Amino acid sequence: xxxxxxxxxxxxxxxxxxxxxxxxxxxxxxxxxxELLFKxxxxxxxxxxxxxxxxxxxxxxxxxxxxxxxxxxxxxxxVASNLKIPSITPIISGTNWAEREVxxxxxxxxxxxxxxxxxxLPDDWPEGVYPLRKDFRYNERPPxxxxxxxxxxxxxxxxxxxxxYHPALHEPEMFxxxxxxxxxxGAVYRGFHIHRGMEKLAEGRMTINQIPFxxxxxxxxxxxxxxxxxxxxxxxxxxxxxxxxxLYIRTILLELERIHSHMLWLGVAFHLLGFESGxxxxxxxxxxxxxxAELLTGNRKTYGMNLIGGVRRDIDENKKKGLSEILDKxxxxxxEIFDNATQMRELINRMEGIGVLSKKKGREIGVVGPxxxxxxxxxxxxxxxxxxxxxxxxxxxxxxxDGDVLSxxxxxxxxxxxxxxxxxxxxxxxxPGDILNEEYELPEHTICVGATEAPRGxxxxxxxxxxxxxxxxxxxxxxxxxxxxxxxxxxxxxxxxDAPIIIASIDPCFSxxxxxxxxxxxxxxxxxxDNYLGGL
Amino acid sequence: MGRFKLITKxxxxxxxxxxxxxxxxxxxxxxxxxPVIDPEKCIGCTACSNACPPQAxxxxxxxxxxxxxxxxxxxxxxxxxxxxxVCPTEAIKLTKEFELATLSDEDxxxxxxxxxxxxxxxxxxxxxxxxxxxxxxxxxxxxxEMMFLCPECRAKKVSEKLIFGKGGGYV
Numbered sequence: 196x197x198x199x200x201x202x203x204x205x206x207x208x209x210x211x212x213x214x215x216x217x218x219x220x221x222x223x224x225x226x227x228x229x230e231l232l233f234k235x236x237x238x239x240x241x242x243x244x245x246x247x248x249x250x251x252x253x254x255x256x257x258x259x260x261x262x263x264x265x266x267x268x269x270x271x272x273x274v275a276s277n278l279k280i281p282s283i284t285p286i287i288s289g290t291n292w293a294e295r296e297v298x299x300x301x302x303x304x305x306x307x308x309x310x311x312x313x314x315x316l317p318d319d320w321p322e323g324v325y326p327l328r329k330d331f332r333y334n335e336r337p338p339x340x341x342x343x344x345x346x347x348x349x350x351x352x353x354x355x356x357x358x359x360y361h362p363a364l365h366e367p368e369m370f371x372x373x374x375x376x377x378x379x380x381g382a383v384y385r386g387f388h389i390h391r392g393m394e395k396l397a398e399g400r401m402t403i404n405q406i407p408f409x410x411x412x413x414x415x416x417x418x419x420x421x422x423x424x425x426x427x428x429x430x431x432x433x434x435x436x437x438x439x440x441x442l443y444i445r446t447i448l449l450e451l452e453r454i455h456s457h458m459l460w461l462g463v464a465f466h467l468l469g470f471e472s473g474x475x476x477x478x479x480x481x482x483x484x485x486x487x488a489e490l491l492t493g494n495r496k497t498y499g500m501n502l503i504g505g506v507r508r509d510i511d512e513n514k515k516k517g518l519s520e521i522l523d524k525x526x527x528x529x530x531e532i533f534d535n536a537t538q539m540r541e542l543i544n545r546m547e548g549i550g551v552l553s554k555k556k557g558r559e560i561g562v563v564g565p566x567x568x569x570x571x572x573x574x575x576x577x578x579x580x581x582x583x584x585x586x587x588x589x590x591x592x593x594x595x596x597d598g599d600v601l602s603x604x605x606x607x608x609x610x611x612x613x614x615x616x617x618x619x620x621x622x623x624x625x626x627p628g629d630i631l632n633e634e635y636e637l638p639e640h641t642i643c644v645g646a647t648e649a650p651r652g653x654x655x656x657x658x659x660x661x662x663x664x665x666x667x668x669x670x671x672x673x674x675x676x677x678x679x680x681x682x683x684x685x686x687x688x689x690x691x692x693d694a695p696i697i698i699a700s701i702d703p704c705f706s707x708x709x710x711x712x713x714x715x716x717x718x719x720x721x722x723x724x725d726n727y728l729g730g731l
Numbered sequence: 732m733g734r735f736k737l738i739t740k741x742x743x744x745x746x747x748x749x750x751x752x753x754x755x756x757x758x759x760x761x762x763x764x765x766p767v768i769d770p771e772k773c774i775g776c777t778a779c780s781n782a783c784p785p786q787a788x789x790x791x792x793x794x795x796x797x798x799x800x801x802x803x804x805x806x807x808x809x810x811x812x813x814x815x816x817v818c819p820t821e822a823i824k825l826t827k828e829f830e831l832a833t834l835s836d837e838d839x840x841x842x843x844x845x846x847x848x849x850x851x852x853x854x855x856x857x858x859x860x861x862x863x864x865x866x867x868x869x870x871x872x873x874x875x876e877m878m879f880l881c882p883e884c885r886a887k888k889v890s891e892k893l894i895f896g897k898g899g900g901y902v
Binding site for chain 1: 736737738740741744747758759761762763782783784785809810811812813816825
């Protein structure tokens with residue numbers, strides 16, 4: 196079906212195998228192709244611009260769609276003519292950020308883009324300097340330029356800034372909430388305060404087996420899943436056969452990470468709702484999972500377990516025994532805490548019917564993970580695109596229909612229990628054998644994609660192989676990147692007091708999303724203070 | 732009603748906060764802490780500096796003094812243990828030490844200096860003694876005579892041999 200759509204639009208198929216289809220689409224057909232793909236049930240995962248001048252092509256844009264029905268990723272490539280490509284944002288609103296990012300970083304312009312303003316680069320970045328172009332060195336620092344803050348005030352509306360540090364999640368973000376009385380009438384998100392230039396660093400300086408450790412540092416909570424997604428992308432390109440035992444070990448660690456991440460979120464949610472003892476209990480239980488990670492990998496966080504072709508440490512019988520003992524004990528404890536918590540009316544009342552995201556809107560933005568599953572969107576990378584050992588294991592994907600904060604809360608709670616069940620199965624079926632396959636050859640200029648289900652949703656890594664143990668282009672997309680545009684929609688029409696839990700309900704990971712800006716602490720501070728005083 | 736159960740739960744569990752730093756914290760076997768180089772075992776092969784993702788380990792030659800410097804700066808280290816994986820002589824190991832806060836920058840540097848061999852022909856230092864001995868085990872007998880030549884002089888010698896060694900200068 197997908198092939199027919201592509202062929203009817205004069206697309207040239209560059210790669211077509213079990214998991215990935217890459218097609219070059221002529222610019223005049225780009226919009227119709229995207230529309231047809233979207234109507235066929237594929238949602239927009241991410242987009243990456245590439246400076247392919249060194250490969251003799253010019254600038255190009257890769258739009259990546261996730262086709263769950265066929266279990267494949269569809270990458271449509273468009274080559275810019277005169278630095279211009281038609282925008283597909285008027286058809287799929289989820290493309291908005293991806294296209295603006297490419298505008299900032301590579302200087303490709305999108306015709307008829309409804310909002311062609313800066314997203315990622317700070318205001319004091321000079322015009323016409325594009326950091327992801329190949330002629331920009333990775334350690335170059337352009338001079339700052341002066342700029343004027345343009346602000347307009349709406350009459351009768353008060354502005355309440357949440358940020359630049361989130362009060363509960365301790366991460367930099369900035370929501371401007373416009374309130375009338377207690378009701379939120381509008382919200383604007385300003386992010387990307389902590390761009391770390393990771394893509395440039397990876398392409399400019401690092402070798403293929405060093406990048407997994409950089410990828411792991413995209414996120415401080417769910418780093419291992421980024422590590423896995425990158426490694427899977429390269430393994431997909433080089434067609435490396437990973438030993439089965441390594442795949443099972445990856446699964447165990449991925450699920451361990453999901454449990455501790457969800458437990459962290461559930462604790463923060465309790466804290467935001469004013470249920471402090473629940474917060475303490477949740478984090479006390481979470482601590483045992485952190486200790487388990489330390490036992491298996493040598494560190495509580497940043498496991499550093501993956502290399503291309505397998506994992507670095509084995510799980511021996513002793514560790515296996517310790518792991519299953521602790522799982523048995525904590526499973527009971529988790530049930531105890533949450534079954535009690537969900538019986539408290541005052542807690543449930545603060546989540547029920549709050550921050551609703553409809554299925555249709557969610558699909559248009561392309562929300563992923565528990566945010567999508569709380570809005571009746573049946574999506575899970577583990578099931579739709581089986582990776583690691585998920586194909587052999589049995590698990591349930593919890594779906595809730597209401598689309599409110601409570602649905603997302605319950606999805607995460609059920610997922611914790613599912614994850615424990617998955618680890619138990621994986622430990623039980625752990626096959627014997629090697630854990631690392633180091634005999635492989637790396638291809639050149641192959642387009643590849645790797646995806647994992649991070650605790651927050653689908654995590655996609657797009658890569659183009661380079662020459663001599665390097666990558667030509669690496670573009671990671673954290674799940675929060677897709678979920679954040681949904682927050683202003685959830686906030687509209689709600690009470691101001693509910694804003695913290697609504698913002699937190701997508702389990703935002705701002706630093707992941709921002710992996711790509713240069714911080715200017717002083718400016719952010721001054722900017723928000725002025726606003727604050729102006730608003731009051 | 733649920734919350735009363737949680738109160739009894741809290742009482743039955745008691746205090747879970749560790750007494751750290753007044754009581755030392757135990758870390759499990761295989762913990763990835765501060766890396767330490769054993770200067771006795773290091774051969775200066777540069778495998779670690781090639782593998783190190785954040786370039787915390789750098790190896791450079793001081794040609795004037797004729798030493799190879801293996802420089803570990805823990806301020807950049809990400810404790811991934813790749814150096815430990817690739818080290819052929821197990822000279823670098825990650826210890827269980829994790830309390831690395833310090834008042835002086837010097838505590839974060841470890842420098843190992845290894846004596847280098849000078850080329851018999853041109854006199855330029857080209858490799859460490861230890862690395863040369865380490866690789867000598869694998870050399871074929873006819874390769875050993877050129878052991879003490881730097882790569883450039885060796886290449887020159889090999890081509891000279893090929894041209895003149897077989898008599899007549901035609902190969």
